[in-house]
Amino acid sequence: MYVCLCQGVTDRSIREAAENGVTSMRELGEELGVARQCGRCASTARQILRESRSPEYTAMADLLASPAA
Template identity: 50%
Template sequence: MYVCLCVGVTDRDIESAVSDGARSWRAVREATGCAGQCGKCACTGKQVMREAISREFEMEPDLAYAV
């Protein structure tokens, strides 16, 4: 789904930025260019980022305990 029409950023672009290590909206904006022009996509972009970060934390194993 397109999140930012001005720059052509998709939800997958945001998810990719998160999987590459972006953990803040600023980092996602710098990596994708999302919300750099009109800014109307910021709310949707932040929500996509939060969901992607949540999925990343669900996938990371708990390193405090050996498996």
Template identity: 45%
Template sequence: MIICHCHAVNDRQIREAVANGVDTIRGLNRELKVGNTCGQCLPQVRRVLESALMQIAEPSPKKVA
């Protein structure tokens, strides 16, 4: 889903940036330019960022063999 229409950034790109170490709105701004133009996307960018960070913080369930 497109999050930043000004720069055509989708949620997958934000999650990928987080997986590669970006952990702040400012970092996403530098990497993907989100929020650089109109700023309308920032609330949604924050939600996707927080969700992605929470997924990283949660341990993966171990498969029981």
């Protein structure tokens, strides 16, 4: 889903940025331009970033990325 319409940023791109090491809204803004114009997306982007950095999410992503035995 689109999170930031001004920059065309999706939830998937925010999750990918988190997987690549982005840990803060400042870094997310620098990387993707999120919350740099109107700012309406900031709370949703922050929530997605927080969820993507949680231990539960990273464990699930690691599990899904590993090949099936």
